[in-house]
Every structure is written in C-alpha cells, then in structure tokens.
Amino acid sequence: YMELGKKLSVEYFETKEDGVYLIETSNFFSIIEILGDEVKYRFNRIPKFEEV
Numbered sequence: 284y285m286e287l288g289k290k291l292s293v294e295y296f297e298t299k300e301d302g303v304y305l306i307e308t309s310n311f312f313s314i315i316e317i318l319g320d321e322v323k324y325r326f327n328r329i330p331k332f333e334e335v
Contacts, residue, residue, distance in 0.1 A: 290322070291315070291322055292322060293317060293320050293321070293322055296317070298317075299317065300317065301317055301318055301319065302316070302317060303315070303316045303325065304316075304317065310330065310331060311328045311329055311330050311331055312326075312329050312331065313326060313327045313328060313329065314326040314329075
C-alpha cells in the first residue's frame with residue numbers, strides 16, 4: 284500500500300499510540316508522527332542507499 288504512494292491513516296497501523304515512527308520498505312523509508320487520529324509525514328519516501 285505504501286509502495287503505491289497512498290497516504291496512510293491511523294487504522295493502517297498496529298500501534299496507534301502517539302509518537303514518531305520509522306516505516307521501512309524494500310526501496311525507501313518514511314518517518315511519520317501519529318497525533319491522535321492523524322498521521323503526519325515528517326519525511327516521506329526517502330530512497331535507500333544502493334550498495335555498489
């Protein structure tokens with residue numbers, strides 16, 4: 284779902300407590316903050332470094 288670039292809601296996450304979280308996929312990562320029932324993106328779709 285995240286790989287498609289869709290905005291995530293609090294219901295998507297197992298942990299729904301307020302806080303800052305790192306989300307990692309195979310190609311990139313995002314840092315989000317959950318505040319109440321709102322998800323805010325601090326950093327979104329940061330590409331991972333490729334090993335050479």
